[in-house]
Amino acid sequence: MGSVLQSLVDRCGGLVTRAVAAQVVPESTLRGACHAGRLVRVLPEVYVDARLVPAGVDGQSVLARLSPELRRRAVLAYAHGRGALSSVTALDVWGLRAQPADEPVHLDVPADSGIRSRPHLVVHHRLGFAVARPHVVTRSGVPVVRLERALVDAWPELPPVDRPAPLIRAVNDRLTTPQRVFEALAAAPRLTDRAELRTLLAKLAAGCRSPLEIWGHDHVFTGPGMPVFQRQVRIQARGRSVYLDVYAEPERVDFELDGATTHGDRRQxxxxxxxxxxxxxxxxxxxxxxxxxxxxxxxxxxxxxxAILASRRQRSPTDR
Structure with a gap:
């Protein structure tokens, strides 16, 4: 590969497109670099320095062998400004779930863009979509769909056991609210397993904030004999804010659900x-x-x- 082209590839972080390369070298130089094994075509008109492409197994696409960051850059370069990372790929960018290397990159594009899916790349054509607000934001320097849309679209893509965690974390970290995700879900009436997502959102809206709290909601704190509890109630005590897991306000009892990881932790x-x-x-x-x-x-x-609630009710007002 000529020194001019190599310098360009280095400045571009190991990736170059045909359009960018054509500004500094003739087409023959680009072809020669590919023929010599110095550059590898990973997507139409997108090339990567061969030193950044690890050896793969039989049948594995070149795109799948790249590092996550380089893989996404290659996909965005292929979209040429007409797409944004979405679904499970967007969840990774939002920091809610690390995307395994064997999962394809997901990209949302306008319905009339003409951009096609490729090996290890799933392209979603969206009516009314534009790579601009309110559909798209920039996070970690790349265009990505809004968090609520990513959470909804990723739901059927994830194994059922993995589905709740990103949504619970997003709400706990105050990146979104159950209501905003409900609004995004309304725009996806045919979503696979939509009812299960609505159920989880309802529990989060009721104040559940962990898988254990959801278990408690379903199996412990609802049903015959149980009052209506408040969840994640904020209490001020000596200048501090304290959040109560499951609170019976009339009896002034806070039921705390201790996860398995807290057992034996002296500091906790x-x-x-x-x-x-x-x-x-x-x-x-x-x-x-x-x-x-x-x-x-x-x-x-x-x-x-x-029994605890009954005992608290029996106490005289002067004892409280």
């Missing part, structure tokens, strides 16, 4: 004790249930909850 235990003592200054009783008990002793936990 100390934090919990300080927090519980702080809430006691507000007259709030904290009752903690471990992951194991919630999942394996569900009926016994339900009976304890009912």
């Amino acid at each position: 235990r100390e934090v919990d004790l300080r927090r519980d003592a702080l809430l006691a200054t507000r007259g709030i009783l904290v009752v903690r249930f471990a992951h194991r008990r919630l999942v394996h002793e569900t009926d016994e936990v339900r009976r304890e909850i009912v």
